[in-house]
Amino acid sequence: MTDEQRISQLKKRDRNALKDVYLEYKTEFFRFARRYTKDDIVLEDIFQDAVIAVYENALAGKLDDLKSSLKTYLFSTGKFMLFKKFRDTKEMATDEDYIFDQRETAVMEDVFEDQGPNEYQRQLVANFKKLGEKCREILELFYLQGMKLDEITKKQGYDNKDVAKSQKSRCLKSLKQLIGKHNG
Numbered sequence: 411m412t413d414e415q416r417i418s419q420l421k422k423r424d425r426n427a428l429k430d431v432y433l434e435y436k437t438e439f440f441r442f443a444r445r446y447t448k449d450d451i452v453l454e455d456i457f458q459d460a461v462i463a464v465y466e467n468a469l470a471g472k473l474d475d476l477k478s479s480l481k482t483y484l485f486s487t488g489k490f491m492l493f494k495k496f497r498d499t500k501e502m503a504t505d506e507d508y509i510f511d512q513r514e515t516a517v518m519e520d521v522f523e524d525q526g527p528n529e530y531q532r533q534l535v536a537n538f539k540k541l542g543e544k545c546r547e548i549l550e551l552f553y554l555q556g557m558k559l560d561e562i563t564k565k566q567g568y569d570n571k572d573v574a575k576s577q578k579s580r581c582l583k584s585l586k587q588l589i590g591k592h593n594g
Contacts, residue, residue, distance in 0.1 A: 460488035545581035
């Protein structure tokens with residue numbers, strides 16, 4: 411089922427579509443979000459809140475012109491909710507958990523004040539779609555799903571971690587060049 415079909419079903423208040431979104435992305439979201447906290451109760455709460463937010467936004471028509479995939483939108487929503495929880499409760503991760511550095515904290519604060527994608531972000535999405543499938547996949551695995559290079563090496567069948575790292579670097583460079591051409 412395409413994202414557009416799923417969003418259409420959500421807009422019709424189809425509970426099965428909501429259940430499908432929940433079941434399809436829960437495990438992967440947990441794996442992604444564990445870089446920020448290992449607390450499964452917190453992750454469950456955040457994921458449920460993110461799914462409900464996606465559902466409500468679909469009902470309100472806010473996903474009609476979605477520029478990313480539904481999964482990316484859901485994960486971003488959950489990630490920002492998680493950041494907001496840390497910001498609001500002043501909780502910080504323990505030694506084993508992910509600790510936010512100053513730059514990430516500044517980004518989190520900017521995100522909550524953000525009014526939507528800026529021109530650079532729109533260009534990023536548009537140019538990301540111009541990359542080859544392998545490049546899109548490795549960048550999504552690393553940046554959106556939070557997979558480590560070792561995991562990507564196994565999943566993508568690269569010879570070793572260095573090959574995966576080089577491929578990611580080349581893909582990122584290609585994306586930056588595409589964006590630069592548009593700005594230049």
